[in-house]
Amino acid sequence: MDKKTGAQLLIETLINFEVKHVFTVPGAKIDKILDTFNDYPDAPKLIVTRHEQNATFIAQGIGRLAEKPGVVLVTSGPGISNLATGLVTATSENDPVLAIGGSVNRKDALKRTHQSMNNAALMEPITKYSAEITSVDAISEAISNAMRIASQPRMGASFLSIPNDVQGDTTSNIALSPVVHDSFGHADTQKIVKLAQEIASAKFPVVLLGMRAPGYAETAAIREFLTKVNLPVVQTFQAAGIINRQLESLLFYGRVGLFKNQPGDELLDNADLVITIGFDPIEYDTEIWNKDHDKRIFHIDETIAEIDNYYRPHTELVGDIAKTVHKLMEVSSPRVIDIESESVLKTIKEKLNKQRDTYQEDPNLVHPLHFIQVLRNLLDDSEFDVVDDQTVMSVDIGSIYIWMARNMKVYEPKKLLFTNGMQTLGVALPWAMGASFLHPGKKMISMSGDGGFLFSSQELDTAIRENLNITHFIWDDHSYNMVKFQEEIKYGRATAVELGNIDFVAYAQSFGAKGFKVEKPSELETIMREALSYQGVVVVWIPIDYRQNIELGKKLLDKIN
Template identity: 30%
Template sequence: MTRQQKNTRSPEGEKRMVKGSDLLHQFGRPIASDAKLNQIAARITAAKRPLLIFGAAASRAAASHLGLAADMAQFVIRTGIPFLATQMGKGTVSESSHLYMGTPALSEGEDVHEVIDKADLILPIGHDTTEKPPFIMRKGGQEVIHIAEQAPPVEPVYFPQFQLIGEIGHSLKALADRLEGKLPNAQALLYLRKPILERTAARATEDRFALRLVNDISEVMTPHDSILVLDNGQYKISVARNYQTNAPNTLLLDNALATMGAGLPSGIAAAMLNPLHRVMALCGDGGFLMTSQELETAVRLKLNLVIVILNNKDYGMISCKQASKDFKNFGTKFDNPDFVKLAESYHAKGTRVDPRDDLVPALEAAFEGGGVHVVEVATDYSDYKRGLTDKPRSRKAKPTTRLSDLG
């Protein structure tokens, strides 16, 4: 048989191939069965202290599935169960809700983990093992029901006893139909919210710089149509804990490989996809220098993007970890270029802000001026080191001071 004969197909064969190639497009996301929904609803109804945790996969799904964010918000409202959001799940449900309990930035040891410790049933919605787990499961601990579109890989720190696999919006609406008005213990953990907030306020001096930074950024970033992108560095944990988000994907960060240098490229992508939004990339000086050449890309694409560089001439996270182990500091210090002149050399704009001055006017001017604008802020993390290395019990609190209050 010749090559031509091998490749020749009958019209009937071609039709069968076309039909076969379309098979995958005939199937949607899986839908949880009524039997499974009834089983899970019974477990939730029997719980004495239930807790929801929205994760990265929930936030991703909300961005791609129209109406899913509303479905998740309605589930919280209809059941009345308090919730946490992981760093990558922030904004899935609005954090202005009175049922929002906080954002775990570590797996254990924070104030917000008191809520987890006291829960008898935890429902992670959209848990994703690519990010740091918000809590560590142990044998004999709380019951965990995994609600997602995909089954999780079983891990030493996450091995849910029950799973509800299917399209998240359908699962939550169907569960709410079964649970609404039938959960007398729904808000059993809510009493912890106020004392956690009070303890956080009392510990605000442990990460004063980050809290002031969050407050200043929050003044120029509106909750629903601004996007804050975080690079990976010493500031990230405190910003992720404390920056309030009210819509999915308005805080973007990488907790998988936590790659330094991701902030500026991610900010560029966000600005390209959302030209009418305010987009800010918050970067440490070490991370920014790893991809600083992408300023040329941002300028060439005529993007509107503000890049805030926290300049402390140090790989601060590594310095912190070395100090926490009582190691001598090694290899973390470096010198920086003039970031304003560097920005101008790429035909971007540049501003330097003294930390004793108010950052808000500089950020507002950068956004109003349009284009690519680098704002450099000299940074002192001395107040922050204890907050990272000692695993403080800390969670989101609305900051009350600004960078101008440094004195």
């Protein structure tokens, strides 16, 4: 049989796994692999990024949306270490990623030489699978297993280190193709029937949707279940979009997370039975919403629960989420909400609606709720056909995350993306890029504060080179505001949070992007409409009014204490 180099075997395996893009920053320890891409017309497209961390974020965005691993390829030394933030973010938030890194020749592995380090050991604590490939014969096997492990519950990142000499070694092994594994069945039938009985007898049952619930099959099953059984529901931030318009008016009581002061928290406080679907404690500390240990919790998930003092499910229903929920729907009867519960629900719904509609605007600053209302109206405008069902909104961490997570309505899963596990600065633009690579030409929307934007803004160059179609909004107050307002509440002052006043329009234009500046709130809708209509990369600067954050923060901390 004809022999292949390790580099050839790697690329052929990626082809077999139908990988479409590989995100990279080049270097000497992977140049054999990079050069070999030229020999394969059907190879994944190499996308050269400006930073390895951002390359990983883009791959993570693809992993979350496509539900299969995005792939990143980097060189040794700092190329590997720069992956860490992206990989820990992906693993904590259940997004499948495969990262491949170069390494020194095997004979130099124990030497104090240029860019020599134990790559696999570095990545082991922050990935699901981390290994060094020491033989060319094992390359395709390792990639196959890494891809499978990244894609299985709980999804996350896999990492492979490939020494430089292994890439050039030859083997007669062939590139493996994916093995289609059997899908999981639903949870134990007796447990499902028991839960249906518990729902029927409970006084105030509530559904809490979490980060593993907004898969496409899961969303369909959950909607069918809620429509039949008539249960009030809240979401974590990462479960945004599961509830459609019809269910929103009937059963939805908002999103919960980070701090306990939302209408949805009041719903959970009233609950005697909580059905968690795809919930992960990293999203919302269970000590906050089950502090008194007074909830009967039924855990529906594809993985066992992570037990702590405040999250000890009465029953675990472990299996395929969609199939389990569908079976639960089949054996459940519609609930009739009693008068007392109906009154509680009405009060909570009124609070939710009031929260989204009430604000006073400064003549020179845009209130967050004004921005959200204008954007939502544009998304709903049937005559404004620039955005469509494939449009994704990705939101960076910061005060912008709090406002958007609580108040921005979406009606399809994975259309409003947050970093809820590691709460990592700089994800918004790369995630929008990942969405744009999946859906070429479609308008994607990303947004960040002025602090978070500069963590990944160098990728404007990548987005422009690749002809992506992204509009990025910057909420600017010249500070790390999410830290600032909490410090002010705790200590009466803020330290180490102030940032410079950047001309972001000029900055964007220096890359070749289109730049817009909102001088006053009355200009917002016109500029936003033009920015979203532009075909290409756009940056919109918005002076944001964060004065209400203090008031919100005080309520939050008062509730917690």
